[in-house]
Amino acid sequence: MAFHEVRFPADVSRGSMGGPERRTEIVTLANGFEERNSPWAQSRRRYDAGLGLRSLDDVARVVAFFEARGGQLHGFRWKDWADHTSGLPSQAPGPEDQVLGLGDGETQVFRLVKRYGDAAAEYVRDIAKPVAGTVVAAVGGLPMREGAGFEVDTQSGLVTFDRPPPEGTEVTAGFAFDVPVRFDTDRIGVAVDDFRSGQVPALPVVEVRV
Structure with a gap:
């Protein structure tokens, strides 16, 4: 197909x-x-x-x-x-909406995900079709925009950072999809x-x- x-x-x-x-x-x-x-x-x-x-x-x-x-x-x-969207439908995507993972000093590619849940359980949904021009990201709370620190494949939902996020650093993103x-x-x-x-x-x- x-x-x-x-x-x-x-x-x-x-x-x-x-x-x-x-x-x-x-x-x-x-x-x-x-x-x-x-x-x-x-x-x-x-x-x-x-x-x-x-x-x-x-x-x-x-x-x-x-x-x-x-x-x-x-x-x-x-x-x-x-x-x-990565947050509430009434709000614009923010760079810290969703946690994509932790940096290890080597990995440059992270998949967009959206997390659902509460204290009892969490469901992590893979996001494969982000909307072009809507993705914002942050590494350790430092905001970045597409083309200035990372690139996005809108056909797969993969985010590639120019440099591997440092080990232990939280990688986050916001997006429409x-x-x-x-x-x-x-x-x-x-x-x-x-x-x-x-x-x-x-x-x-x-x-x-x-």
Whole structure:
């Protein structure tokens, strides 16, 4: 499968519904206790793009986008309006939003990640599709900007520093990001209400690993 580095129309995805899903296997024992296990190490996002369509123009744009992706064939970028930055959605990314790791005096490449959790547990999510021009970083609290201390690969989420961060130094970053997805159907059903409005009852989108 190829991945196309283009984003689904963000003004349409803003009205969509979706979020993370997990898979949990539950077995109830004879004594009433449960055994719970998950075969998934990572969560996966699902969305319904059809809910964001408001006009025939929206429908036409989405149909054109769907055709260009070949239905389920090619992946693309998706903006999750509820979770698209390293910090809170209402705030601009800051250089100390997320901890990427500790310097060892040799490693120059760090992967962007976003951490979720509380005192009981933490989930670390790999970020593969940062938005170009949004990544800021810091080494030991010293802010840096792209092109002045580090470079970013927006197709993989890897940050390469010009010099290895010193041993024991905390490496942090802030960024906006997209979710790598594909359509989860090879068919679009369009309903036209009148000459100005239309709707697509359902257009499922699912996250993919890249």
